[in-house]
Amino acid sequence: MSQTSADHASGPATAAHDRLLDSRGMVREADAFITACVISRDSSRIAFATGDGVVHLAAGKADPAAAWGRLAAHDGSVLSLCQDISAQDFLTGGDDNRLCRILGSDLTASAGTAVRELARGRRWVEHVVSVIDGRTGLIASAHGKQVELRDIAGQSIRSFAHDSTVTGLAFDIKGKRIAASHYNGASLRFVNAKTDAPRVLTWKGSHIGVAIHPGGEAVVTAMQENELHGWRLADGHNMRMSGYPQKTQSLSFSRNGRWLATSGADMVVLWPFFGGGPMGKAPMELAGIPGVICTRVAFHPQHEIVAAGFEDGTVLMTDVASKRVLPVCGTQEAAVSALAFSPDGSTLAFGTESGRMAVIDLAVPQDKP
Amino acid sequence: MSETQTETNLIPVTVLTGYLGAGKTTLLNHILTGEHGRKYAVIINEFGELGVDNDLVVDADEEVFEMNNGCICCTVRGDLIRILGSLMKRRGRFDGIIVETTGLADPAPVAQTFFVDDEIKAKTRLDAVITVVDALNLPARLADSSEAQNQIAFADVIVLNKTDLVDDAALADIEARIRGINRFARIHRAQRGNVPITALLDQGGFDLKRALETAPDFLESDSHSHDDEIQSLSFEVEEPLDGNKFQAWIGALLQEQGQDILRSKGILAYAGEKRRFAFQAVHMMADGDFIGPWKDGEKPTSRLVFIGRNLNRPRLRRGFESCRAS
Numbered sequence: 001m002s003q004t005s006a007d008h009a010s011g012p013a014t015a016a017h018d019r020l021l022d023s024r025g026m027v028r029e030a031d032a033f034i035t036a037c038v039i040s041r042d043s044s045r046i047a048f049a050t051g052d053g054v055v056h057l058a059a060g061k062a063d064p065a066a067a068w069g070r071l072a073a074h075d076g077s078v079l080s081l082c083q084d085i086s087a088q089d090f091l092t093g094g095d096d097n098r099l100c101r102i103l104g105s106d107l108t109a110s111a112g113t114a115v116r117e118l119a120r121g122r123r124w125v126e127h128v129v130s131v132i133d134g135r136t137g138l139i140a141s142a143h144g145k146q147v148e149l150r151d152i153a154g155q156s157i158r159s160f161a162h163d164s165t166v167t168g169l170a171f172d173i174k175g176k177r178i179a180a181s182h183y184n185g186a187s188l189r190f191v192n193a194k195t196d197a198p199r200v201l202t203w204k205g206s207h208i209g210v211a212i213h214p215g216g217e218a219v220v221t222a223m224q225e226n227e228l229h230g231w232r233l234a235d236g237h238n239m240r241m242s243g244y245p246q247k248t249q250s251l252s253f254s255r256n257g258r259w260l261a262t263s264g265a266d267m268v269v270l271w272p273f274f275g276g277g278p279m280g281k282a283p284m285e286l287a288g289i290p291g292v293i294c295t296r297v298a299f300h301p302q303h304e305i306v307a308a309g310f311e312d313g314t315v316l317m318t319d320v321a322s323k324r325v326l327p328v329c330g331t332q333e334a335a336v337s338a339l340a341f342s343p344d345g346s347t348l349a350f351g352t353e354s355g356r357m358a359v360i361d362l363a364v365p366q367d368k369p
Numbered sequence: 370m371s372e373t374q375t376e377t378n379l380i381p382v383t384v385l386t387g388y389l390g391a392g393k394t395t396l397l398n399h400i401l402t403g404e405h406g407r408k409y410a411v412i413i414n415e416f417g418e419l420g421v422d423n424d425l426v427v428d429a430d431e432e433v434f435e436m437n438n439g440c441i442c443c444t445v446r447g448d449l450i451r452i453l454g455s456l457m458k459r460r461g462r463f464d465g466i467i468v469e470t471t472g473l474a475d476p477a478p479v480a481q482t483f484f485v486d487d488e489i490k491a492k493t494r495l496d497a498v499i500t501v502v503d504a505l506n507l508p509a510r511l512a513d514s515s516e517a518q519n520q521i522a523f524a525d526v527i528v529l530n531k532t533d534l535v536d537d538a539a540l541a542d543i544e545a546r547i548r549g550i551n552r553f554a555r556i557h558r559a560q561r562g563n564v565p566i567t568a569l570l571d572q573g574g575f576d577l578k579r580a581l582e583t584a585p586d587f588l589e590s591d592s593h594s595h596d597d598e599i600q601s602l603s604f605e606v607e608e609p610l611d612g613n614k615f616q617a618w619i620g621a622l623l624q625e626q627g628q629d630i631l632r633s634k635g636i637l638a639y640a641g642e643k644r645r646f647a648f649q650a651v652h653m654m655a656d657g658d659f660i661g662p663w664k665d666g667e668k669p670t671s672r673l674v675f676i677g678r679n680l681n682r683p684r685l686r687r688g689f690e691s692c693r694a695s
Contacts, residue, residue, distance in 0.1 A: 206434045
């Protein structure tokens with residue numbers, strides 16, 4: 001990884017800005033809006049979800065020659081996508097009100113065998129998340145004002161009601177707590193609590209997404225009013241992070257929780273969660289393209305390297321300490337709408353509003369030219 | 370952006386409002402089953418009166434919230450922002466979106482949603498607010514609810530339904546009553562929602578010209594009926610305006626009186642500018658953009674209309690006239 005960065009980050013990106021995509025990337029066209037992309041827990045399968053209900057599956061560098069799978073999973077749009085508990089599978093929620101499991105092992109399988117319906121309700125399944133908690137796993141899905149906590153088979157264990165529609169879901173890193181964002185704040189719950197007594201984090205307004213600090217120190221939401229709101233969990237202290245020209249659609253903490261990367265400005269905005277921050281601290285600004293809004297961010301799972309996608313299709317990776325920029329892909333025809341690292345950090349995937357799907361191998365090359 | 374570009378790239382959204390029992394759902398089904406070869410996504414509220422006959426129906430709760438942006442009356446529909454945002458990702462499967470509101474809904478939060486959210490603004494356009502009213506029961510509704518008045522005030526198109534239940538004289542009275550509140554909406558008489566689709570969809574909602582065609586005498590003829598507190602006023606200035614002066618004046622006016630001014634819109638001629646400036650606002654939320662040039666032979670004239678409560682005509686006139694470029 002670091003070897004690769006050093007090779008390509010020298011000098012400004014001009015003609016060479018697509019080099020990484022050209023030399024180490026695989027690109028396919030889906031002909032539909034890419035709503036999400038996620039890489040499986042074992043880093044061997046890459047899933048792209050689309051606005052026409054299809055899930056595309058790739059093997060990436062695990063098997064570059066393998067044909068991609070194409071599964072018509074939902075009748076409508078795939079609204080949410082996450083890793084399943086198992087190594088190669090995924091979970092999807094759709095505007096056909098279904099929660100599905102996508103089996104990733106066999107890329108040639110048909111939708112009949114590779115898509116399993118776990119639940120069907122009366123509302124869109126707008127969010128789905130999963131976490132491995134020691135020996136077992138938990139799944140949570142949101143439809144309307146309701147959050148369903150599920151076991152690994154997808155059976156509902158308990159449900160949590162809210163006063164307004166749930167707009168975001170996040171487990172903490174150990175799977176002990178789950179946060180849901182909604183109007184006027186977020187609700188934080190212990191998943192094993194005997195009674196449903198959420199800790200309600202209150203702040204007036206419409207909260208549209210949520211993240212939990214990896215160290216469990218804070219909950220952060222994105223707001224309709226182009227700002228972030230945070231609560232320090234130790235004392236409930238409110239933290240306001242503002243100054244964005246647009247809504248923040250994407251939030252990503254670094255592995256150790258030192259930084260929170262955010263979209264919504266014409267640069268990558270990083271809030272420091274150390275040394276007393278983010279209160280009273282200016283955010284760090286990285287890898288800007290003047291006038292071009294960042295639409296997706298993803299922190300590398302090990303290193304302090306952040307990937308960012310922009311509304312003109314540009315994808316960059318930046319090392320936080322050195323601020324060195326590694327261009328992945330230059331301007332494309334549409335905005336980056338999905339972006340993810342693999343858990344082992346050796347693959348980056350992104351998708352665009354016009355349907356481009358790209359997988360980039362970041363591993364130290366064996367056959368370096 | 371040229372006018373044609375704007376028209377083709379943005380998905381039109383039609384808002385269908387009206388009191389419970391006025392015939393909203395009947396009209397909606399009439400639109401959906403019409404022979405227009407178009408597909409619509411329909412967003413309805415959970416407590417709809419009748420079933421809706423369409424492939425793509427989204428149930429929504431009317432989740433209104435207040436923006437923390439200093440405007441006391443700036444409420445928007447968070448659920449619409451979310452749903453429209455998701456629907457945009459499946460573009461190509463439908464040609465337009467129809468939003469049905471509950472009978473008691475104030476149309477302002479729906480309309481304001483299209484001003485507030487950048488994503489919604491970039492991908493959709495509010496085509497028209499259609500208000501369905503019931504010829505038999507409208508007088509009673511107007512007497513007992515301000516929502517009924519607001520729904521008429523917000524309308525670009527009014528479907529005066531159930532005309533078979535009243536006689537001609539009563540119908541004329543009701544139309545006069547509607548005109549007293551909103552002189553700029555197009556009124557279509559109907560029975561069981563039988564209005565030509567062309568009169569409902571692709572209205573280009575914000576088209577002052579069409580409003581002028583429907584009410585050619587609207588300028589300066591103050592026909593405000595004193596039964597209702599909402600009235601509509603229009604103003605015209607023949608000399609070119611100073612854009613900065615206009616922005617300063619309208620901004621201050623809406624800050625001060627935005628709660629009373631439900632809607633305002635105008636086509637403005639700025640000094641030294643060949644294109645027309647289109648302005649519109651819902652309460653305090655204002656928006657404006659240059660649109661195509663004045664037509665050949667057309668005399669650039671600035672026109673502005675207000676629909677609201679407690680409007681002071683002389684004061685508004687003086688204010689508008691003070692925006693003339695000196």
